Amino acid sequence: MAGPEGEPCSLYIHIPFCAGACDYCDFYSIPVEAGDPRLDSYVGALLADAEYTLASFGIDRVPTLYIGGGTPSLLGAGRIDRLLAGLGSLLPNPPVEITVEANPESADRSFLETCRKRGVTRLSLGVQTFHEPSRRQVHRVGEGALLPERLRLVQEYFGAAFSADLITGLPGQDRGVLLEDLKKLLAFTPGHVSLYALTPEAGTPLTAEPRFKALLPPADEADRLWLIGRDTLEQAGYNQYEVSNFALPGKESIHNIRYWRMENWLGLGPAASGTIIDDRTGRGTRYTIAADVEAYLNAPVEGRVSVGDGVLSPMREKNLVFVESLDRTVLMKETCLMGFRSIEGPDPRLFIRRFGRDIAECIPGTLARWRNRGLIRPDRIALRREGLLFLDSFLAGCFEELEHTER
Ligand code: SF4
Numbered sequence: 001m002a003g004p005e006g007e008p009c010s011l012y013i014h015i016p017f018c019a020g021a022c023d024y025c026d027f028y029s030i031p032v033e034a035g036d037p038r039l040d041s042y043v044g045a046l047l048a049d050a051e052y053t054l055a056s057f058g059i060d061r062v063p064t065l066y067i068g069g070g071t072p073s074l075l076g077a078g079r080i081d082r083l084l085a086g087l088g089s090l091l092p093n094p095p096v097e098i099t100v101e102a103n104p105e106s107a108d109r110s111f112l113e114t115c116r117k118r119g120v121t122r123l124s125l126g127v128q129t130f131h132e133p134s135r136r137q138v139h140r141v142g143e144g145a146l147l148p149e150r151l152r153l154v155q156e157y158f159g160a161a162f163s164a165d166l167i168t169g170l171p172g173q174d175r176g177v178l179l180e181d182l183k184k185l186l187a188f189t190p191g192h193v194s195l196y197a198l199t200p201e202a203g204t205p206l207t208a209e210p211r212f213k214a215l216l217p218p219a220d221e222a223d224r225l226w227l228i229g230r231d232t233l234e235q236a237g238y239n240q241y242e243v244s245n246f247a248l249p250g251k252e253s254i255h256n257i258r259y260w261r262m263e264n265w266l267g268l269g270p271a272a273s274g275t276i277i278d279d280r281t282g283r284g285t286r287y288t289i290a291a292d293v294e295a296y297l298n299a300p301v302e303g304r305v306s307v308g309d310g311v312l313s314p315m316r317e318k319n320l321v322f323v324e325s326l327d328r329t330v331l332m333k334e335t336c337l338m339g340f341r342s343i344e345g346p347d348p349r350l351f352i353r354r355f356g357r358d359i360a361e362c363i364p365g366t367l368a369r370w371r372n373r374g375l376i377r378p379d380r381i382a383l384r385r386e387g388l389l390f391l392d393s394f395l396a397g398c399f400e401e402l403e404h405t406e407r
Helices: 037-056 072-090 109-117 132-137 144-158 175-186 211-215 219-235 254-260 293-298 328-339 348-355 364-372 387-405
Strands: 010-015 064-069 097-102 122-128 162-168 192-197 239-242 245-247 265-268 273-278 283-289 321-326
Touching (some): 064 254, 097 109, 097 254, 162 175, 162 219, 219 245, 239 254, 321 328, 328 348, 328 387
Parallel strands (some): 010 265
Antiparallel strands (some): 239 245, 265 273
16 A cells, blocks of 8 residues: 555546636646547556556555546546546555546536546535526536436435535625525535635636736635535534645545645646655655646557656657756745645644654744744644635745744
8 A cells, every 4th residue: 555655546537628717727638528539548547547556556545536627526436436446446445535526517417426436535516606697607517407306316325424615705795695605505415515705716717817807806805705614514513634725524525635744645647646755764756647638648658657767768868758856945835825724733743754743843933933923823833714715924934933833
């Protein structure tokens, strides 16, 4: 099961295909029709890549598997069956958590049934909003009218073992619209809800098209809406366990918790990345696969990605995999960046094991200042719920101190 340093690695698989292109999205995906022949080739390429990569790292077991995108449900029942069956034969010990992302328009009965049959433990559904005028303004893929039916189906196959994404700060969204979205969604009792504040990312139509300047709510109104969403979820029994994530007890995403703890992971597919950290030195390696489906499909079968231990992949030779070394300071910063997103904070024992330092001794000034403001939890090195609202400012203080830690 071990990665190169004896630590378990999670596995992320990227499906870079969508039925359209939403104006706010900065994930790598290309629009395709459901019958596009590249979908079949892609599953074959992924399985060949998985076999090679897992063997290169000596991995036959992963704690968690996450198939995200893009839109994995666009693969349809037949291809997801082939992908999950193929991964199952490479990983004879099933992961404790297998998540598949889906969009309502392609999450039909046969897709959900196949996922369930093949051991998927958790489905993540892109709801975003039921409000059709808001959806249209951002060219959200799919139709709001289909959502209740698909949520019923997801509930039938997964009970509460599903997550739903909602977005706040959309054009045309006000308090009433948001509360209606939450009421409609919570009627299906998802175990997990991700509540994202709409963020205009560089390079997306949301920042490039001038029409959005007039359409988007002002920043303070957008913040207010997100807080209304947070409070409504908490009143309904969902605990905020990360900046944007809420769960009923026991329904947290294990895979994402592993990211926030900076555990090792491998990624497969264009735009995916993997990070392996050596616990003995506190140094690591990250690879990122080029965001190019065609290049990925045309790369030699034996190894679209592999790093370290003398294994050099053909894609790397062609500059299709970017490999970087991560030094201790970079990794300490990333550990804070990811760890303080979570209500539990970074894992203090893992920090000592990797860096030979107590985290509290690395950022004493920042912790003291934020403790004085009442924003640090009394029981552990972590931000309180209200402190999460000022995460960026807290991290700026941490980074400044960490710059000096290793000198
Ligand atoms: S469906 Fe999801 S991944 Fe695809 S373009 Fe829209 S937001 Fe992005």
